Amino acid sequence: MKQEEINSFIENNLKNFSVNSTGWNDLIRQMLFEFAIGGWNMKHAVFGKEKFGELCCAIYSEDKELNVILGNITDKYSRLSGKICEICGSEGKMRTIDSWQTTLCLNHFLEQQPVIDIDEKLDVTLKGKKVLNLTEVSKAEVEYDFQGLWLYEETELNEEKQTYFSWQEPNYFLLLKTVPLPLFPEDSQHEISELFTNLKDCEICGYKAIHKGICLRCHNESWRESEDAIEDSEEKISYIKEGQMDIFMDDDDHEKCFKYDRSFEKVPDHQILFSYSELHEYEKLLF
Structure with a gap:
């Protein structure tokens, strides 16, 4: 088995993997290399993707013994991917960003983690970008047990724009406390007031x-x-x-x-x- 053939197989199939960035490229190359030396017919393409924060590769052979080998390889690299940042390839771990699971190092996790901020003008920002001003909010709703907050604005076209905030975002409860109580339904007003009072x-x-x-x-x-x-x-x-x-x-x-x-x-x-x-x-x- 020539090294050139293996290299060609790896590079030709690397592009068949639908992943979020290039951080897993070396990992995918290693997996493809093991497929090649494990007995996979290199004339056949291999496809994969990111799923629930891990590398997923669906590969199958009619040869039962080869299929066991392929399964062991895919399981191995799926586990390894859960420890490698999808963006930069450094050490990472499973994270949740906007309800999506992804594997990131600390730096890229903090970069992508939505952080709520409220300034003295009551501008609310997420990741440094203004999303609304509390003086323009027409109504507010809070989910059961304060897990999420919906803020509504009236647009120039008399349409209702809604923005959602999660309790998993830093300063979420600061935002909940800052939103004027009269904007919430009456049954929620008492619950929110009791929350911060007690x-x-x-x-x-x-x-x-x-x-x-x-x-x-x-x-x-x-x-x-x-x-x-x-x-x-x-x-x-x-x-x-x-x-x-x-x-x-x-x-x-x-x-x-x-x-x-x-x-x-x-x-x-x-x-x-x-x-x-x-x-x-x-x-x-x-x-």
Whole structure:
């Protein structure tokens, strides 16, 4: 098997892969190389695409033994693609952008992550681009449990323009708090007012953000007291420590993404409970 033939097979089929950018090109080349040395007839084209943030390649042979080999290769590179940024090819992980799954490094994730901002003129921007001004909003609707927000504007043609915001976007709750209450339906006005009036302190992340037992900032549950006060106190401290260490390690990059979120007040005198030795032992357990 000549190297030139393999190279030609690889380059001819690389263009058959429908992916978001060039970050997976080397990965696809390696996969095609393994197809070639694994016994695939290089006269036959190979096609693939990105699906749910991973590389997907549908390839089949009537030869059962070869089909097993091909399946092993595609499974291998599908797994590998979930760790490589689709854009630049550096180390990445599965992310969710605008409800779509994609594999990105931290830099490209932060570049694409929608971040809501509101200035003193009440201009609302996403990714640095103005999407609306709150003084021009004619009505607002909020989804169940505050998971999403719809803002409506009347256009010059008397048409209704709607813009959607998700709770997964930094400063979402700041926006929800800033939208004038009368724009919401009456049944929602009370719920929104109660939300921001009755927020409680989160001992894990240190923000006043607990609503119905869940922190809207770090998404941890608040500790539920039990009848055994002594045992409960020890377990509570361990629970808080573990949550704080998870935030510090930030394996899912949530804190990096929400670094500039201004939705909630910082709790004065918030205490960090874990020590260096506890963090070191916890890291060994996880990694």
